[in-house]
Amino acid sequence: MKALPKSTVTARSSGTLVSAEASAPYRLSWLASISAWLENEAVLGYMLMTPALLLILIFIAYPFSLGVWLSLTDKLVSQPAHFIGLRNFTHLFESQIFWTTVWNTVFFTFSATVLKAVLGMWLAVLLNRKIRFARFIRATVLLPFIVPTVLSGLAWVWMFDATFSVFNWGLRWLWQSTEWLFNADFGYFRGPRWLGDPAWAMFSIILVNTWRGIPFFAISFLAGLQTVPAELYDAGDIDGATGWQKFWHITVPLIKPIAVVVIVFSFVVTFADFQVVYVLTRGGPHNSTHLLATLAYQLGMGSGNLGEGAAVALFMFPFLALVILWQLLYLRKESSQ
């Protein structure tokens, strides 16, 4: 298999050589036989697939099986691995942090995906109207999705700063204005410790993940909205439909195929999110905001317990496999219709 990419290269140059004047007839003959061989669809097909499949094999399929093996061992960094069966998993199932993490992951994924879908849809509807600077606005709206998540996450960390930063400054301002308005003294307002309190920290990571994902939903939904024929809305107007009725009975059914794919894709990415939590809370305070990915990182890379870390990461797989399976069946159903 390894020789195949090389022969692709020679075959490419052979194409130009054959069509140019061939100075050496004996070279022509073997080049011609290679190019004749490449005329076979199956040969060419396998050859073109080789680079992609090779990379997938070495860097996805092999690591995956290695991960399954690691999760069944007590492998520590730079120590030999011993097979210990399912003990990593039973150990995890007995730990409080693991179940908190599983619940966090479910809650985080569900809330962030719903928020992104609803707000993204709203923004898409707004962007679908004829406005001035439409292209410019669309381009800037995508910025949160373009820039490195950890870097914008840093800006959020600083915005969440309880003492010196905008959120609590704004809240204090509101508090004092109310005091002034009612001529009362409510006492000193400290404001929430956004990243220091478990519930607020969860709220914060959902907020940032939503902020980052809204543009993706909005722009994808917008592409769907633009395929809805305007006549349908005119017909709705004639029948006296309200804005909401038109939205539910015309827009939603027509963009459903795109919406399903967008939501499933975002579900996978949100479920496996790492960056937002790593930058905002590192799973803290007191391991209360870990997602499966960050817990796997902490166990595997932080404590060097590769076996247990691999087991946590692998725990994502059944959920992802269900989604992939469902998606494959759904796509097949769609394409057969």
Next chain:
Amino acid sequence: MEARVGETFRKRLLVFYIPLFLFLVALLFPFYWMLVTSIKPDFELYNARNAPFFVWHPTLSHWWQLFQNTLFTRWAWNTLCIATASTAVSLFAGVLAGYALSRLIFPGATSFGIIIFITYLVPPTLLFIPLASVIAELHLLDSPWALILTYPTFLIPFSAWLLMGYFKTIPRELEECARIDGATRLQAMIKIVLPLGMPGILSAGIFSFTLSWNEFLYALVFISSPQQKTIPVGVVSELMKGDVFYWGALMAGALFGSIPIAFVYSFFVEHYVSGMTGAVKG
């Protein structure tokens, strides 16, 4: 949708202008915040009484500090090289696979398509621990090649998937004409399909480039020496050391790590958008 009949200005303000304005403020404020923080002197930065939205005594000292006292320029160079190389690798493999899967009939083509689709949905967080062992076995730890070779694992499925859809829209007849004129299959692909597929290839390329520029987890796990880091990892791990964070310099790092990719993106907005929506539609 044009201005609707019977819609008063007040209603339009309420259901359209105000929500859109709020969306834009919410989506763009963090970037304003990076800029404003990076040019604030420390005595303004750590003063709870000042209105935090403005700068009274702007200073470039944090920018200066970022470029003089940290390895930021080195990280920027690393990021650029790694993103370019991994994009090139992915485009090469993705174009070939996309062409094969959309044009050629061979046994197993459908299963290859499914494999590509499955890997499209495998997140890096699932595999990073065993992948670190693989990288160590290949003696690539702490080398840019670790990232150049692993980024394509999430870029190729995306590119191949996008390009499959794109190549299908190019009429088969064009290729057949070329073949009647004596071109081989490869020649027809290189001289007919690839030039016509350029917009799709550009979309896949710009999308891959931004994804590699932003990648964090693999760079965090596979690279350890400060010299070799990429911008996202360098800023987060090297500038956030200790208990005291220097927010001015950190925000300058966040700003200058975002500007290049936003700049590249601004030239290819349409390609980027069509890449994104094309990948969703499949």
